[in-house]
Amino acid sequence: xxxxxxxxxxxxxxxxxxxxxxxxxxxxxxxxxxxxxxxxxxxxxxxxxxxxxxxxxxxxxxxxxxxxxxxxxxxxxxxxxxxxxxxxxxxxxxxxxxxxxxxxxxxxxxxxxxxxxxxxxxxxxxxxxxxxxxxxxxxxxxxxxxxxxxxxxxxxxxxxxxxxxxxxxxxxxxxxxxxxxxxxxxxxxxxxxxxxx
Amino acid sequence: xxxxxxxxxxxxxxxxxxxxxxxxxxxxxxxxxxxxxxxxxxxxxxxxxxxxxxxxxxxxxxxxxxxxxxxxxxxxxxxxxxxxxxxxxxxxxxxxxxxxxxxxxxxxxxxxxxxxxxxxxxxxxxxxxxxxxxxxxxxxxxxxxxxxxxxxxxxxxxxxxxxxxxxxxxxxxxxxxxxxxxxxxxxxxxxxxxxxxxxxxxxxxxxxxxxxxxxxxxxxxxxxxxxxxxxxxxxxxxxxxxxxxxxxxxxxxxxxxxxxxxxxxxxxxxxxxxxxxxxxxxxxxxxxxxxxxxxxxxxxxxxxxxxxxxxxxxxxxxxxxxxxxxxxxxxxxxxxxxxxxxxxxxxxxxxxxxxxxxxxxxxxxxxx
Numbered sequence: 001x002x003x004x005x006x007x008x009x010x011x012x013x014x015x016x017x018x019x020x021x022x023x024x025x026x027x028x029x030x031x032x033x034x035x036x037x038x039x040x041x042x043x044x045x046x047x048x049x050x051x052x053x054x055x056x057x058x059x060x061x062x063x064x065x066x067x068x069x070x071x072x073x074x075x076x077x078x079x080x081x082x083x084x085x086x087x088x089x090x091x092x093x094x095x096x097x098x099x100x101x102x103x104x105x106x107x108x109x110x111x112x113x114x115x116x117x118x119x120x121x122x123x124x125x126x127x128x129x130x131x132x133x134x135x136x137x138x139x140x141x142x143x144x145x146x147x148x149x150x151x152x153x154x155x156x157x158x159x160x161x162x163x164x165x166x167x168x169x170x171x172x173x174x175x176x177x178x179x180x181x182x183x184x185x186x187x188x189x190x191x192x193x194x195x196x197x
Numbered sequence: 198x199x200x201x202x203x204x205x206x207x208x209x210x211x212x213x214x215x216x217x218x219x220x221x222x223x224x225x226x227x228x229x230x231x232x233x234x235x236x237x238x239x240x241x242x243x244x245x246x247x248x249x250x251x252x253x254x255x256x257x258x259x260x261x262x263x264x265x266x267x268x269x270x271x272x273x274x275x276x277x278x279x280x281x282x283x284x285x286x287x288x289x290x291x292x293x294x295x296x297x298x299x300x301x302x303x304x305x306x307x308x309x310x311x312x313x314x315x316x317x318x319x320x321x322x323x324x325x326x327x328x329x330x331x332x333x334x335x336x337x338x339x340x341x342x343x344x345x346x347x348x349x350x351x352x353x354x355x356x357x358x359x360x361x362x363x364x365x366x367x368x369x370x371x372x373x374x375x376x377x378x379x380x381x382x383x384x385x386x387x388x389x390x391x392x393x394x395x396x397x398x399x400x401x402x403x404x405x406x407x408x409x410x411x412x413x414x415x416x417x418x419x420x421x422x423x424x425x426x427x428x429x430x431x432x433x434x435x436x437x438x439x440x441x442x443x444x445x446x447x448x449x450x451x452x453x454x455x456x457x458x459x460x461x462x463x464x465x466x467x468x469x470x471x472x473x474x475x476x477x478x479x480x481x482x483x484x485x486x487x488x489x490x491x492x493x494x495x496x497x498x499x500x501x502x503x504x505x506x507x508x509x510x511x512x513x514x515x516x517x518x519x520x521x522x523x524x525x526x527x528x529x530x531x532x533x534x535x536x537x538x539x540x541x542x543x544x545x546x547x548x549x550x551x552x553x554x555x556x557x558x559x560x561x562x563x564x565x
Contacts, residue, residue, distance in 0.1 A: 024257075024260055027256070027260050027263060028256040028257060028260060031256050031259055031260070032256065049259065050266075052263075053262070053263045053266050053267075056263060056267070057263075057266065057267050060267060126243070144212045145211070145212075145244055150212075150213070150214065151212065151214050166208075166209070166214070169208045169209075169212055170204060170205045170208045170209075172208070173204050173205075173207060173208035173211070173240065174201065174204040174205075174208075176240055176243070177200075177204050177236055177237075177240060180236050180239060180240070
């Protein structure tokens with residue numbers, strides 16, 4: 001929520017005063033997330049970085065019209081998506097056009113194992129299981145978890161129903177739960193017994 | 198099944214989408230199943246560890262790089278320099294220190310490529326310059342809805358009106374300073390008797406020594422005009438190159454572009470008379486300024502002008518399409534000045550005065 005207010009403040013500063021400081025702040029705030037998002041599509045760090053830069057060039061060019069945009073963050077992701085898809089069509093030999101067929105690389109991070117009191121192996125398994133999810137499911141999960149979008153925003157961005165988003169996030173969460181072994185240390189450090197099934 | 202429900206509720210909670218009831222339900226379910234609760238806690242931790250702090254430090258470095266790309270892209274929105282060579286600029290890009298050797302190799306390859314391409318651009322055209330491609334050197338154009346001011350290499354100031362284009366030779370080498378104009382421009386020419394200044398348009402050439410004047414030659418308009426403010430200019434018509442017209446201050450020459458429009462009217466002398474009309478510039482009394490050149494000061498001015506013409510000018514000025522659905526209204530005449538006014542103000546005023554209605558839909562205006 002806080003981020004939302006900050007973004008709309010930056011948005012009006014850019015639009016009204018051509019404020020470069022605000023522009024930089026917005027860039028730095030969203031760069032790595034947007035880059036990860038583009039990376040999911042294009043799977044190249046350098047290309048993703050350039051695409052983000054293109055997105056922000058676009059924003060600077062249309063800065064006079066920014067006040068008309070209701071949800072700037074989502075708008076940025078929409079441009080990023082379009083640019084990424086254009087990039088794929090231009091640079092790949094056999095471009096796929098539907099999201100279901102597309103190979104999307106999830107960029108989802110979980111911090112390091114020590115902090116979470118789990119082994120690196122388990123963390124690896126969690127990443128593995130996310131990779132096995134259908135592309136659209138991964139993308140939805142990424143947008144909700146990593147980019148902090150609401151179900152409604154994701155739904156409108158991907159042109160699907162809110163219920164689908166809700167289901168896909170649930171599926172991803174359940175998958176993670178399945179990978180976590182029955183014996184784990186809870187946060188408090190106490191050993192938890194397996195359930196008798 | 199119970200566990201399924203927990204994961205659904207947990208996913209809702211972590212996405213900030215859960216209602217109060219759902220949160221309460223999750224709470225009770227987790228208390229009943231402590232083993233699942235530990236898993237749930239771990240998932241919550243996994244979910245909430247954010248990468249926010251991990252990559253932040255190179256963001257400002259990346260932003261510098263972005264600014265470089267941005268400045269290469271920005272050729273002031275109203276102006277489009279069609280013949281600039283972006284490759285040359287690219288080769289000067291400040292390299293951001295990057296650790297990976299692979300990256301460095303990439304940049305090296307890119308700059309070598311840039312140098313090669315630049316060389317191609319620099320050396321190839323020299324062969325062509327000797328051929329009659331005189332004006333291809335530099336082009337400045339404005340879109341509909343924007344204006345701009347430029348300074349030519351000799352110091353001459355040019356104000357370019359909307360939807361216009363001017364082409365000129367880089368250093369004005371040769372006997373004359375020559376430019377080619379499509380659209381409307383106001384010139385304040387620096388005096389240089391050795392090198393007369395010549396403006397080529399589709400219908401006429403204007404030769405000057407040092408003076409200020411307005412030239413208007415939009416394709417699609419029925420007339421071309423030259424209005425002189427000070428100094429003197431000579432005008433040569435493409436249709437009749439033997440004869441030249443000399444303008445004195447405050448004279449205006451109006452040339453009918455399409456000869457067929459008046460062809461059948463009478464003998465050749467009459468045609469010439471109808472074709473070329475000498476008028477005086479119109480002084481707007483309220484503003485004490487010359488109507489023809491008020492656009493330079495961002496004033497949209499009309500002096501006893503037909504609505505049809507006014508709308509055509511308004512279209513160009515605001516980059517919109519206007520449809521007039523009232524035949525009678527086409528010949529209504531107006532005199533007015535709009536200074537820095539939004540489109541709706543102009544439409545409001547015109548429609549109020551003529552009892553018309555208007556509707557704006559995006560970039561399309563309908564008047565009836």
